[in-house]
Amino acid sequence: MKKGRFGIHGGQYVPEILMKAVNELEEAYNKYKDDPQFNRELKELLDNYAGRPSLLYYAEKMTKDLGGAKIYLKREDLNHTGSHKLNNVLGQVLLAKKMGKTRVIAETGAGQHGVATATAAALMDMECEIFMGKIDCERQALNVYRMQLLGAKVHAVESGTQVLKDAVNETMREWTNRISDTHYVLGSVMGPHPFPTIVRDFQSVISREARSQILEKEGRLPSAVLACVGGGSNAMGMFYNFIGDESVRLIGCEAAGRGIDTKEHAATISKGKLGIFHGMKSYFCQNEYGQIDEVYSISAGLDYPGIGPEHANLYDSKRAEYVPVTDTEAVDAFEYLSRTEGIIPAIESSHAVAHAIKLAPTMSKDDIIIICLSGRGDKDVAAIARYRGVNLYE
Amino acid sequence: MSNRLDNLKKEGILGAFITPGDIDIEKTEEYILSMIEGGADFIEIGIPFSDPIAEDSTIQEFYIKALENKVNTDTIFDCVKRLRKDTEVPVVIITNANPVFSYGIDRFFENCRLSGVDAIIMPDVPYEEVEEFKGEADKNGVYIIMAVAPTDEDRIEKIVKDAKGFLYATALAENTVEDMEKLISTVKAKKDIPVVTKDESFKCDGLILSNEIVKLIDRGMETKAISHFVKSYK
Structure with missing residues (x-):
């Protein structure tokens, strides 16, 4: 099976400028996923924080x-x-930290993944920016404020249909601005390889x-x-x-x-x-x-x-x-x-x-x-x- | 099989992008001819896609307007077919993977050949995924234009090896002019192929005018003025 494929599905359909970021992520994930120290730290977070x-x-x-x-x-x-979102976020933010990143960005729909990411970022001292469709910001206003309380900057996405898919579009665009210090904490088992595997493993x-x-x-x-x-x-x-x-x-x-x-x-x-x-x-x-x-x-x-x-x-x-x-x-x-x-x-x-x-x-x-x-x-x-x-x- | 891009000059290349946006397809054709009159060496036509993640939100807005005006993949093929009566300037289609994939890869590239499209750029199809499109593209004599970015040399080498037509140099916002110079010299050391970019600050073999043109058309600039605008970059 080809890399990052589930049957015919999956793959890495991203712009060339992001290939460096996804390859770097894959390399880091392969290095840390079976690392006893990484897993001890993650377990500690899951048991005593989550x-x-x-x-x-x-x-x-x-x-x-x-x-x-x-x-x-x-x-x-x-x-x-x-919600379950924190399971993945703690794993990814810890991984980002190990990779030397200082900033995380994420999309959110209902706001659960955004809140989880803002939480982990607060805990692990990372700068955090969340992209959320304008319509979702309105239907989940409380979560927007929650993210702001946690120290995240929330961008209301006004492009396209102003919901979750548009939030993903904008977060990917934002990633193409900065990959050297920024990790994209993708919130679901989707996106380019290695995200579907990483998120599934953490969940x-x-x-x-x-x-x-x-x-x-x-x-x-x-x-x-x-x-x-x-x-x-x-x-x-x-x-x-x-x-x-x-x-x-x-x-x-x-x-x-x-x-x-x-x-x-x-x-x-x-x-x-x-x-x-x-x-x-x-x-x-x-x-x-x-x-x-x-x-x-x-x-x-x-x-x-x-x-x-x-x-x-x-x-x-x-x-x-x-x-x-x-x-x-x-x-x-x-x-x-x-x-x-x-x-x-x-x-x-x-x-x-x-x-x-x-x-x-x-x-x-x-x-x-x-x-x-x-x-x-x-x-x-x-x-x-x-x-x-x-x-x-x- | 010959390809109009084989006769592309080696430097000082000027490409001009257009997508219908709010204007109708006949008017789009008039603009294309005016861009050619202004000296465009190739035309890049965007097949609108609802969610073009590799483009900025300006282009997305034009794509959405075009979709609202019922522009689709077939409209664009028909447009190129009509243009071919008047011009032999190379036409490059730019669109995401999904409009190509869902149309049927075989049918898409066949229609490229039949309508006179010379090449395609799919910004969300990197080297790793290009294989599934390549067979049909080759069969129909259509070039797949690949993007290069400041990454490691091995990667650039792999991309350059199979490249045809020209290469599209792309950059992260955080990349410097030095990064791009290094990228271009890496490419040139491997193969004598033109490198073009959308970013005027990078010195390479060609420039593609994109956002500039669609914004001017959106503001109502007439064909003659667009022709002058393109000429000003020669």
Whole structure:
């Protein structure tokens, strides 16, 4: 297999001026990934700063209510900064530090990756600049202020459609201005090689823990693991250590927005075509001339027209399944989990919860489902209130 | 198979970029002819792409305007086909990998040949990924213009070895004039091939006028004045 490929997907489709940066990153990653000192430092950060291992929680009320498979939640929402994003960011910022970089830049959609990057930058004394679509800045205003509190400079991206894909465009452009002191902390399992591999490795801690936790609690493997998919980092983290366990179904839940038969969705696997964009070959929502579609989801974090190359390959090989989940289903699931378990999930993670609500009753009581609860929903409360027509007062 | 770029001069080359933006395709053709009249040695036409990460946001705005005006890959091929009745000046297409890939690599390069396109620049296709495009490009006698940047010598050597037509010198904002001089002398030591750039501060064999021209057209500058503008760089 060619370097950085997952089947036919992946690769390094970046301008020549960035090749030096991606090659340098690959070299550094290969040097440090098995370095005992690096791994000690990373483990220390994950255990004593992020709060790992995260809980594997038995959702007993939900299980009883749905009356089928036993449901567990992998509680990435309990990670410091409120989502799985910190797992990758701590790894990458530590790596950047080892590479002698003094400045990090990152894109963000919902703001979770931006907040995580700003956090790690504050902790590790790095200069930090975050690029966020102007529309996302408005829908996630609290996260913008959070990043500023953490000392980051936030750029509202006004080019293109002013959402996540445009934030990625601008961050890549910014990287072409400065590579000597700057590392691009890519937030998902996407982009040019080596990013999909690096991010997957740093996120695979989710399934490494979940697999041993479920074996300890239940003495057997789950029947299915579920995660929401935008670019696909929490899903890749949740799937990775189960890929070899053929009995475990891997189910990614894509944002179907207002429905996959409308134009307003971000369901890349359901509706996308093979293409080359943002440094990688994978599936993308695009028109007949290869123009990237404007996609839509209530969730800013899933509002992305592509999917990471390893997911595209897991889909091709039929090892993983990808299902569409609409805004309405996700919002219902958001409210359901809040009321049933007293856990307010991120609207992104609610897509996975929504599919579990459909799936669990069709399974037997001997089956086990693990849902990756990738983030907490505090950031979404105002948007959900708006969606329900509730007026919130300051 | 002959290629119009084989007759490109060795130095003092002037390239002129255009993408339709807000103007219609007929008017675009008039501008192209005026650029040739002004002395452009080759024309670079941008096939609009929604998300051109290797270009700045100015070019992106023009691409988006063109897309809104229903310009697409076929419109551009037709435009070149009509131009070929009036001119033998080399035409280079610039676009991202995806418009080429999604059109069908074989069909894309066949249409390049049939319409009279001489070469293509895909800024997001580095040396590592060019192989999948090369077969069809070669088959149709279309050159893939590669970018070079101040990197290590081995890398530059690999790129130069297969290069045809000319090379496109690109730089990070942090690269200095010395970095670029070194790059160009590295290229020249390997092969006698013209090196062109968009940045006037780098001394090489040719200059491509890009943002300057599209901005002037956007401000309503007429064809005659564009012709004079191009001439002023000769």
